[in-house]
Amino acid sequence: MRVHQTSGTTGTPLRWLDTQASWEWWAHCWRFVLAGAGLGPSDRIYFPFSFGLFIGFWAGFEGARALGALAIPGGGADSLARLHAMQALGTTALVCTPSYALHLAETARERGIDVAALPVRVTVHAGEPGAGIAAVRARLEAAWGARAFDHAGMTEMG
Structure with missing residues (x-):
């Protein structure tokens, strides 16, 4: 089992426990999000987040694994180290908050x-x-020279 929480963007974060089955469901949902963005097994997906309680990018990381892509964790590094890692590893996709993507750029x-x-x-x-x-999407796409996709929060939606 795992404990996670929502981001709390619109209020108090919601916490809950995940079973193995519910965790696999999260990975399954994110796998579809990533595939819908045009990603697949040959991609190298970078996740520059701290691996804290927030569920979103943990689930995204698991979704990348379920997709068969290379899931690259970027926790514990500063922005410059993350950029260097992305260069060195040939990153083809970035998964993070929009504000952090703009900060990285x-x-x-x-x-x-x-x-x-x-x-x-x-x-x-x-x-x-x-x-x-x-x-915001136009700023992201101009900065990264890449197509930007938004993924709405799943926890509050059930």
Whole structure:
């Protein structure tokens, strides 16, 4: 069993326990999200998050595994180290909050790294509003030179 919680973006975070079956359900759902964004077994998907209680990107990481893609954890590293890891590992997709994707792009710009030159072709966002808002999605796509997808929270929806 596992304990996780929602992001708390719109209120107090909700906590719950996952069984093996419910955890596999999370992975199954995220597998469809990633496949819907055009990702598959040949992709290298980078997850720059801290692996705390928030369920979203844990489930995304498991979804990448279920998809057969290479799931790359980026927890414990600063933004510059994450950018270098993405370069070194040939990352083809980025999964994070939209605000962090914009922060990474700005950090890269300040350091002379062109993220649009990375092999990243897809970014998938969750945990906060953003990629579903046309103006934010346009900023993400311009910064990364990649198609941006939004994933609505699943926990509150049941």
